[in-house]
Amino acid sequence: MNINLSDFRMDFNELSARFRENSHVVLLTAATVFLLVAAAALVIFFIFIRGAEQVMVPSVTGKDLSVAMIEMQEKELYPRIQLRYSDRLDDKGTILSQSPAPGSIVKAGKRIELTVSRGIVIDKMENYVGQNIDDVKMNLQALFTSMEKPLIAIGDPPLYRYSPEPAGTILEQDPLPDTAISGPTKVTVVVSRGPEYDRVTVPAITGLSIPEMLARLSDSDVVYDFSARYPEREEKAGTVVSQTPAESMAVPSFSRVSAVIAVPVNAPDGLVYGVFRETLPEYPYPFQIQISAISPMGDRYQLASFRHPGGELSVPYAVEDGTVLVLTILNKEVGTYEIHPEQQTDTADGEE
Template sequence: MKLPFDIKRLEELDPESHKFTLLALVGIIVLMTVAGLIAFFLALQGAEQTMVPEVTKLELTTALIKLQEKELYPRISLRFSSNPSDRGRVLEQRPPAGTIVKAGRRIFLTVSRGPAVNQVENYVGQTLDEVKIHLQTLFASTRPLLAIREPPVYIFDRAPAGTILEQKPVPGTEISGLTELVFLVSRGPEQARVKVPELQGLSIPEAIRRIEESGVAFAFSMRAPEGRERPGLVVSQMPAPGSLVAPDAPVSVLVSRPAPEKGMVAGLLEETLPVFPYLLKVTLTAQYPTGEKIVLLSAQHPGGLFSVPYVVPNNTVLILSAANRELFRREVRSE
């Protein structure tokens, strides 16, 4: 620190002046020390403290005014909410109301952007599965505002099966709360009757191939061979070959149980499926213990009772799927 005068010159002063000068010097040093201490403690004390006000559920402009009155500053993030009336309102604040903070502190506000969708969209021409996936994605993080009435109304139409033909409410309707969507859905063109193929005497794989080619529905059953019946063959069918039946009317097929083979397992896979609104292609896949996958059957099915015979390696997993969705899987093994 540079003093305002040269100390060496003090020796040239008379004793009285010398004493006065020393006292002045000490006073200056004391004042400077006190001023430094005051500035230090003021810096430690910082800004004035204030209480965070309650701003949740307020309009954003009102919330900002309340924060400004407390000399607090907002940091805003936006998110969708399920209630249309929440648009532009504060959903959350951090720190919460009542917290004591220093003036100038930033308060984090989450503000509603409103619902992810505020009008009913046009779903006509889309498939029912596409709309279901779309709605699940749309409301993945909020409470759903649109729900599909189950089951939809199905009618025969030239449009592909599963296509939405009509909807209520109409497109553009404002959404003010949970809204139910009512769809009129195509079952596809009304199909002509199909001819029942000749199955008796065929092996199980041959019978399955013939069913796939003809397009008839099916219902297999199995029993032990009787009399001179050979194992693993179709022993009877109903209706008779050449009959005309509706595509969703199952043809009953009785097969004799295949002969036992080492390392193989034979049986009848039976499962009750949901009744489909229209014929769906079902696929039965066998996943061998080696990991190899083989398609055993791929045919149209109306849903309900599903039954089909199989002859596969022991510990094979049978997987049934429809419309690209797995319905069930089952491991089969010899007893």
């Protein structure tokens, strides 16, 4: 069989002629296809920007978590759950709050913040007898810090009575230990004032330097009333030069002992000498007090720590010019005081 390739040759002139004859059909077809593609693109675009269906956020606060989940699912909403302790025993597993608020219009698929109760931290009363009341208050505050209302609080003011137990010790409590707790509870306590007729011996402080005197305060059971004046005769500046009552005398605990500090006329070490003073409320028992110092360079250090029954407070100091003294009572800062040389002159002149 013989094949003639010339029979398969394409006549381009004929094709060109046919195209010219049907050009309007070709152009119309191309335009139609273009319009169809453009229309499809617009439809897809508007579907995309329209997004998910808008729905109303249901109210689920106060409902059980399982019920809230079903209601969210019906609206095509998704919860983001946070757990928090509450102050009611029967709150466990219920919704405490939600965001966005009920009635808000959002798109389907949005996440809704739900705060769910973990229940109460503890379900029965602890035994506080024998513990220091200030320690108990701080522990309770730390335990319920994340709650809107603390589950357990010490009733104020406590009842006080003299006792052989150290001052501040809880002697009795109501409700009793192991009592079931169903909601916020106030605990009534009886607190020791310390022994009524406890007596101590006045320590020997004459001759002590100011740093030595400050260190002695921490274990002292008397209250010192300090005053300052310039040295006389052979007295050494920067030391305690007299005290009343004299050393070794027996006095009731936290009796007041007068002590005089000799401050230098011109301090050779560049420090400022003086006596810090403050009037405190009268406390039912001696409270823990701290005096801290912040140097002009920002360094902080403890100057003195001691117990004080309230009333007039005085503490000697020898610090750099511009030092800030910080008064702290029961771990709470109550005041700051900046020290300058003119205060030393006023203190010494006032005591002469």
